[in-house]
Amino acid sequence: MFSTRILRHVLFLLMFTALGIARAQAPEELKIGVIAPLSGGGTAWGLALQRGAQLAVDEVMAKGGLKIGDKVYAPKLVVFDSQYTAAGGRVAAERLISVEKVKFIIGPIGSPEVLGALPVTMKSETLMLSNGFAVPILKNPENSPYNFRVLNTSVEFGPAMVKWYRENYPKSKKVAMIGPNDSVGQMVVPQMAEVYKSQGFEVWSELYERGSKEFTPILLRMIAQKVDLFDLAGNAPSEVGLMIRQARQSGFKGHIWQAGGPAVDEAIAIAGKLSEGYMSFNVFDFDNPKAANFVKAYRAKYGTGIINAQTPIWHNATHMLFESMRRSGGTDVKAVRNSLEKLDGYEGGLVGPVSWGGLAEYGVNHQLLHEFLIVEVRDGKIMTRATITPVKR
Amino acid sequence: MFSMAMFGQALVNGVSLSAIYVLIALGFTLLFGIMRVVNFAHGAFAMLGGYALFFAYGQYQLPYAVAIIGSALLVASAGLIFEYFVVRWFYHKMFQSMIGLMGLNMAMVFTGVIVWDAHERSIPAAASEVLFVGDLVIPADRVVVLAVAIVVLFLFWMFISKTKYGLAMRAASQDVEIAGTQGINARRIYQVAFFIAIFMTALAGSLYTQVYALSPFVGERILMVAFVVVILGGMGSIPGAALGGILLGLSESFLSTFFGAAVSTFVTFGAVILLLVVRPWGILGEPE
Numbered sequence: 001m002f003s004t005r006i007l008r009h010v011l012f013l014l015m016f017t018a019l020g021i022a023r024a025q026a027p028e029e030l031k032i033g034v035i036a037p038l039s040g041g042g043t044a045w046g047l048a049l050q051r052g053a054q055l056a057v058d059e060v061m062a063k064g065g066l067k068i069g070d071k072v073y074a075p076k077l078v079v080f081d082s083q084y085t086a087a088g089g090r091v092a093a094e095r096l097i098s099v100e101k102v103k104f105i106i107g108p109i110g111s112p113e114v115l116g117a118l119p120v121t122m123k124s125e126t127l128m129l130s131n132g133f134a135v136p137i138l139k140n141p142e143n144s145p146y147n148f149r150v151l152n153t154s155v156e157f158g159p160a161m162v163k164w165y166r167e168n169y170p171k172s173k174k175v176a177m178i179g180p181n182d183s184v185g186q187m188v189v190p191q192m193a194e195v196y197k198s199q200g201f202e203v204w205s206e207l208y209e210r211g212s213k214e215f216t217p218i219l220l221r222m223i224a225q226k227v228d229l230f231d232l233a234g235n236a237p238s239e240v241g242l243m244i245r246q247a248r249q250s251g252f253k254g255h256i257w258q259a260g261g262p263a264v265d266e267a268i269a270i271a272g273k274l275s276e277g278y279m280s281f282n283v284f285d286f287d288n289p290k291a292a293n294f295v296k297a298y299r300a301k302y303g304t305g306i307i308n309a310q311t312p313i314w315h316n317a318t319h320m321l322f323e324s325m326r327r328s329g330g331t332d333v334k335a336v337r338n339s340l341e342k343l344d345g346y347e348g349g350l351v352g353p354v355s356w357g358g359l360a361e362y363g364v365n366h367q368l369l370h371e372f373l374i375v376e377v378r379d380g381k382i383m384t385r386a387t388i389t390p391v392k393r
Numbered sequence: 394m395f396s397m398a399m400f401g402q403a404l405v406n407g408v409s410l411s412a413i414y415v416l417i418a419l420g421f422t423l424l425f426g427i428m429r430v431v432n433f434a435h436g437a438f439a440m441l442g443g444y445a446l447f448f449a450y451g452q453y454q455l456p457y458a459v460a461i462i463g464s465a466l467l468v469a470s471a472g473l474i475f476e477y478f479v480v481r482w483f484y485h486k487m488f489q490s491m492i493g494l495m496g497l498n499m500a501m502v503f504t505g506v507i508v509w510d511a512h513e514r515s516i517p518a519a520a521s522e523v524l525f526v527g528d529l530v531i532p533a534d535r536v537v538v539l540a541v542a543i544v545v546l547f548l549f550w551m552f553i554s555k556t557k558y559g560l561a562m563r564a565a566s567q568d569v570e571i572a573g574t575q576g577i578n579a580r581r582i583y584q585v586a587f588f589i590a591i592f593m594t595a596l597a598g599s600l601y602t603q604v605y606a607l608s609p610f611v612g613e614r615i616l617m618v619a620f621v622v623v624i625l626g627g628m629g630s631i632p633g634a635a636l637g638g639i640l641l642g643l644s645e646s647f648l649s650t651f652f653g654a655a656v657s658t659f660v661t662f663g664a665v666i667l668l669l670v671v672r673p674w675g676i677l678g679e680p681e
Contacts (some may be wrong), residue, residue, distance in 0.1 A: 039610050043511040111515040181655065213605040213614055217649030217657070224399060225607045238513045238606050249523055249532040250402075270606050305512055340402045 027065035027074035030331065032057075032321070033096035033105035033126075034079040035117060036087060042084035044237040044308050045109045050079055051104045052314030055297055055350075058323070066322055068328045072204050075290055075322070078102060082113040084210075084236065086183070089113030093120035103127065103333050106318055107162035109310070110236070111137065111183045114147075127333050127340070129317045133234060133260065134187045148366045150317040151310070154188055154233075154260060155361055156390040157281055157372050158195045159209060161259045164374060164386055165229070166199045169255065172228035173204040178218055178243065179233045181207035188234035189228060190257060201229075210236075213244050219250045229255045237263030237308075241270025248274040255279065257272070264375055264382050265306040275377045282373040283308045283351070285384060313370075316349025323348055341365065357392040398528035403650040404643075409535035411642025412542035413601055417615055418622035418634040420594035426629030427566040427586045428484045432485025433494040434475075435619055436612020438591050439466045439500035443510060443607040446599035447516050457519045461541075465596040472591035476584065484583060485569075498612070505609030516603040528590065538600050545593060546635060552589070553631065561587055566629070624665055627678020636677055 006061075030292075034053055036046035042079045057075045060066050066073040080092035089108050096102045097120060105121060105128045108114050114132035121128045127146050130137065135154040138144045165172070175196050179185030185207045193203045204225045206218050222230065230247060232240050240263045244256055248271070257279035264282055267305045286295055286307060294315070298307055321336070323346055328335035347353045351370045358367025374386040411425055417439070424430045432438075444466030449455050455463065476557040479497050483490035492604065520533035562573040565582045622641055626633025648657035674680045677679055 038511060039506075041614075043608065043610070044513065047511060078649050104440060206653060207660050211614060212654070214645070216410075217403065218654050219404065220399065220402055220650050221653070224396075238608070241513070241515070242605055249534075251523070251525075251530040266513060272515060272517070273521070286405060296589070303510075303512060 027072040028370055030066065030073040031078050031100055032075050032318070033091040033093075033100065033102035033103045035082045035096070035105060035108040035113065036078050036079065037084035037088070037109060037113065038079070040084050040150065040236075042110055042157055042236040044263060044306070045310055046081070046084075048108055048308035048310035049107050049314045050077070051194045051298065052311040053318040054075055055294070055301070055311075056318035058301070059319075060322060066325065068325050068331070073331075077106075082108045082110075082117070084110045084113055086112040086116030089116030090120060093117035097121070097124045097126055103331065104321060104336070105129070106314060106321070108132070111234075115183055118144075118147060118356070127321075127337055129140040129321060134183050135191075135362065136296050138358060138364055138366055144362070144366055145363045145364075146333070147367065148340060148370045150357075151283065151322070152368070152370060152372055152390055154192055154195075155389070156357075156367065156369060157197075158192055158259055160388045160390065161281060161374060162192075162195050162199050162201075164388070165257070166201075168336075168377075169229075172201070172255065174204065174227045174228040175224065175229040175231055176225060176233045177203065177205040178215065178222065179205070179207055179231045179235060180210040180239070182210055184234035186295045188260065192231065192233055196231075210239075210286045212239075215239075215246050216250055219243070219247050219252065222247075223250060227254060229257065232256065232258035233260050235260070235263075236272065237261070237266035241267045241275070243272050244271040244278055255327055263307045265308065265338060266379065268377055268380060268382075269306060272317055273380070276380075277377065279374060279376045279385065282309050282371070282375045282382070282384075284312045285373060285382075288350075312350040316351045317368075319344065319348030320354060355392060357390070394673060399650065401482055401527075401529050403646050405529055406650070407643035407646030409532075409539055410646055412539040413597070413604065413638075414533075414593065414622050414642045415541050415638030416538075416593065416597035417636050418547065418594075418619045418626070419545070419631070420590040420597065421619040422427075422585060422623045422626070422629055422631060422634040422665070425573055425588040425623070426631070427562055428583055429487050429629075430480065430483055430490040431494070432486055433616065434480075434481075434498040434501060434615035435594055435613075437498045437505075438468060438472060438594045438610040438612075439473070439601065439615045440505060440607075440609060442595030442598030443516070443602030443611060445506070445595065446603065450519075451516050453569060460595065460600055461519075464599050465592045468595035468598075469588050469592035473584065473588060476546060476587045479585065480600055481583065497574040497612075498616075502609050502612065509609060511676055513606045513608045515606055516599075518603065530554065534604055537602060541596070541600060545625075546594065549589075549593070549631070558582070558585055559607050589610075621661075621665055624675060627675025630675065630677045630679075633675055633677035637675070640676075 001209045036049040037382035038046040082092045109131045111134035114130045114137050121167045129148050129150050176191050179189040191206050196203050207391050262282040263279045263282050324340040328339040341355040343354045345353050355369045356365045357369045359365045369390045373384050375382045376385050418460050421435045424432045445467050449464050450460035483493050518534040519537050522533040524531040561577045569579050622637035626637025645657050
């Protein structure tokens, strides 16, 4: 009788000890907010963001979770659609911060949505790794203490691209830009116009309401200006494909390129054969042998559709965030931010080592500088014409 | 900048744009005219038409005529299921129909996202050539749209004005109770009208997505265009939809070409607001 009681006590003790060990080792959930345009013209980029970040999370979880100090975390993405609008970005940020209680956000992508989310994230001191070409995303009175931009903008790649074009096509004299009439077009078009003018180009530009699908009348105005180069500048993937198709169907014979984006695969999918000769800024070459495992993982999870070139960028950004947490030894936002600022040289993804710049242009070193490509569509395939590294300033 | 060549090109662009707009608006105005239903799921049915054509013509490579008619028939047939379970409860309940069908629209769109992904796709053009007539440049796919719009308008006019079902539809749209006393089965007439409306909407959606691009969200723009066209022409008026589509297409083309996109948007929506103030029932509509 006595021995049975002892045995029962020992069993209980063992059971509780085992439960305690299991509890101590079970990864703690770590919510990471994702704000991405998952509807409308920027959907391809939104999916790139969501999927790139998710693949990084999957890689971490495959190794047993995110080990920070003596704790193990299970990162979990909480995704909100920002619809590529300022209102969408703001609402998503408010929901993530006040309802989901996240302290770290990946995205958004477009200037309107980033500018919409920024006042909310700055006030709540939430760390955001975003994109958006608008200068005030980084250059603002507060010096963007908690916002980092993880893609080159037209400020970084624009001058180098225009210089390359000038050297390769010296006979071109006049350039046209048709951009959306929102914070993207209103900032990118004038900024790129100055870059073109500095290289001796005459510039014609026009803005349209985002959501338009019929560009033929504007393209007709453009053709009447006898331009040599049509720059798609700050347009989203679906608009890029339609503009190429409609420009060629309207008889435009000049060069078409996008010093922005990138959305080359989407352009080929929508414009088909009419995308032949189209040139663009691009951020990643999926034929690079380094990308093989990434492509395999993507295919296994998301099927055979287009892999937008931004996907590795967001995969990289998510790994940068995780590495900053590891180095800071916790999830305190200020400590992670300080660690992220010192991440130069870290290589966690597929787009090369981290290099922060932007002090000269934005007053803060929160602009990630990474190698970029100038590509051209030839026989329906993407061919690299040049590889350029932005100058650190 | 003005030249006769540009004027001619703006006219060609305007006519092709008008054809698309007329097709988009027909199904929308028909449902309102007969059942007093504001079909906020109009864009979603158009989207289904696009996906049906994508698979029938783009993937399974059926002959174009078979693919485009078959796609619209398929969507219209599937539409009858929605009619039975959802739409019929909102007949002659204008405001309730707006909210109810907005919900149906969201359900259809996001089911589309789950099934087909949110990526934009391209449907191969039925004719990809570009025709040159003097100084004019005419994409052949726009000619196809124009031809389909003319044929559909003609057949629809024949149906409404020359057949017994057409007569019954007109009677039911004027007074459903009196039509009932004349032996007209209103339920059957509503089903036929719904089938035809969704057939035309799916057809318009197929052509629209073939000319532009296809995604589950394509219907947002289609719904907006349908609304503007029927407000211009008059809610429920078939000739009004044709006139509204032509006015919108031509004004957008000429204003955008000669004055720019901003002026075009400002003038077009300004005209719609003005019309709502002075003649809220539209150009060819009738006051309630």
